[in-house]
Amino acid sequence: MNRRTLLLLVLAASSGAAAFAWYTMRAPAVAAMVVHSQPLVRTLLFSARVASTSRVEIGATLTGRVAQVNVAEGARVKRGDILVQLESDELQAALAQAQAGVRQAQAKLAALQSSGRSAVQANLEQAESVLLAAKKDLARTQELVARNFVSAARLDESQRAAAVATAQRDAALGQLQANARQGADWVGAQAQVAQAQATLASAQARLEQATLTAPADARVLLRGVEPGQIVQPGRALLTLALDSPVQLVGQVDERYMAQVQLGQKAVMRADAFAQQPFDAKVQFIAPVVDAQRGAVEVKLILSGPVPDFLREDMTLSVELVTGQRDQALVVPAQALGAQAGGTTASVRLAQEGRVVARSVRLGLRTLDAVEVLDGLAAGDVILLSPTPAVGQRVKADTRAGFATPKRAGDDAGAAMSNAMGR
Known part of the structure; x- marks a missing residue:
């Protein structure tokens, strides 16, 4: 191996070692966001239906044939309007008979007050005269018997004559007392008048029952009767929704019942009129949980006028505001990892190119984000990924950021939504 080749090998090894060192020391890029203040709104989505506070069924209280039905489904009626008329010829005849009975009983009482009482008084006066004469005759006879002018038989x-006259006087007196106001005849005559009047009242009531009227201002929801039908007590002929504040009744999953409170505001939408939302507020929260549904009944009332398109039993979508902050330090729930369930958690920040752990105290939370009450400040950079570990070098990539979802109808930058258990 010549010297030149050896030099090339050394240079290659040095370059590889340098490249390997650069690769191992390079800080990985991790998704991150800059913490800042923003509005935060937590909402709860569920379905509701339109229901009147008062719905009544109109039925007959007697058996009869329907003569007229004066309303149709959807019609508005006023208090006292005639809805259904039953045939009443027989009832009117019974009323006339009862009226005649009252007149007869009253006439008998009047006769007892006038002629009957006068005749009885005359009989009493005559009996007293006869008794007086009999007493005088008895006294004279007793004197004559004492002188032996007449026999004891006389x-x-x-x-006997005096005793008979006394009995006649007592009978006439009893008759007079019986005709007096506290006497038996007088009481009997009064009872007959009262009985006749009660019969008349019953006949009038039955005749009135043949006319079915509206108990209050209302709308006809259901018509279940036609002219000519035979109706009986207990059968609903008409169903009315009485004019009253409209209630919106919904079922909220029991898991979220702690978020619902009286007076909370809600935005309502009907599927067919989604571009016409209207406001309502919570009026009632059921004290018990429906065991079959695992839900709590919530009733809302409108905050303004009733929309023209609302119909009985219409299904609505409810967006209930269960928590709101005008400004709050907000972090995404994913930055808390598995610790997001309590009131405190730990987040990881990028400081001077390294990962740092920070304990935070949490407040209002949604499914997507959580309010930080303590532990962070505006401008802190938190990591959205659970890796790398604390102390490692890191490069915070804040380009993606964290986009807070908007509530329907809110402007850009509005609070984030928490869509729960519809």
């Missing part, structure tokens, strides 16, 4: 006859 005294017995006078005593």
Whole structure:
């Protein structure tokens, strides 16, 4: 081997060693982001349906044939409007009969008050006169018997006459008392009047039951009756949605129930009118969990006027704001790795070309990002990849950054969304 060849080999070995050293010492590029303040919004997405707070079924309380149905499905009715009319000829005849019965009972009572009482009073006065005469005759007879002018038989006859007159007077007095207001005849006549009036009230009520009216201002949802049908009590003929604040009822997965609170704002959308969102807020949270669905019922009410396109039982998409920060230091959840479940975690930063670990305290979190309350400052560069290890050289590549997703309808740069359990 000549000297020139040996020199070339030495130079080649030196170049290879230098290349190997440069390769092993080169800092790898790792995806990273610069921490800065930005809005953060956590939302919860689920479905709901439109429901009136009051829905009633209208039915008959008696058996009868339908004469008229005055409303159609979708019609609006006012309180007291006649909805269904049953045939009422027989009921009207029963009412007329009850009215006649009342008049008859009242006439009997009036007669008892006038002529009947006068006749009984006259009978009493006559009986008292006869009794007075019998007593005088008995006294005179007793005196004559004492003088032996008449026999004892005559005294017995006078005593019997006096006893009969006393009984007649007592009977007339009893008759008068019976005709008095507290007497049996008077009470009986009054009872007959009351019974006739009760029969009249029952007949009037049954006649009124033949007319089915709207209990309040409402909209007809379902019509299940036609003229000529025979209806019976217990069968729903019409279904009405009473005019009342519209409620939106949804089911939220029980895993997220801790995020839902009364008064929270929501944006509602109907699939057929997606470009016409409207606002609502949480009014009610069920105190129990539906065991079959594993969900909690949530009711919302509109924050403004009712949109014209809303229909009963319409399905809506709900975007409920469950947490919001106007400005917060936000890091992507992927930067926390497996530690993202607690209130504290550790992130890795790029400082002076090397990986450094930093403990942070966490706040509001979404599926994509987490608010950092303590441990980071604006301008810090955090690594988005779990490698390389702490202490190794690293080159932070912040070109990709971290794009926070936008809520539907928000402007650019708005808060990130947390789409959960629809």
